Amino acid sequence: MKKKWIIGGIVSVVVLGGAFGVSAVSGNDQFAESAVDFSQKEAEAAAKEEVDGLKIEKVEKDKEDGISIYEIEGQTEDGKEAEVEVDANTGEVVQVEHNEDDSDETSAEDLKVKKEEAEKTAKDKASGSEMKEMEIDDGHYEFKFQDDAIEYEVTVDGQTGEVIEFEKDKLEK
Incomplete structure (x- = not known):
């Protein structure tokens, strides 16, 4: 009887440990700001320097190919949407994209x-x-x-x- 309790306990620990391990591995791709060299405010400043008149609407932390990235979305003064990606370790702007209306193709x-x-x-x-x-x-x-x-x-x-x-x-x- 005691063996059944021990085996049951071990199985429970293994199953729960596996579940927590999977959730930790498959969790979101965000990063802790303390784990990178550049803060969100510094990344926002870099984005505003790259895109004149950028009004920031959204900032997300993401990992792309193992690199921590701030994805910064906003609008320019002329109403165009812009997305800027800033490397969280170097502070370097790695991508800028202006989204425009494609309805009038040229x-x-x-x-x-x-x-x-x-x-x-x-x-x-x-x-x-x-x-x-x-x-x-x-x-x-x-x-x-x-x-x-x-x-x-x-x-x-x-x-x-x-x-x-x-x-x-x-x-x-």
């Missing part, structure tokens, strides 16, 4: 900004790296640049010449 012939001008804008944003790819999609120029350690993706609005999306990824060695 063709390549309708672009007001010339390819050369868009390429110069994108290359400046990508720290002068070498261009690897360019395409036109929905009235935007999409560029990929690369140097020894980093790949950049830059999207330039074909009507305004502004950078509307920027992403920077470290290359795997």
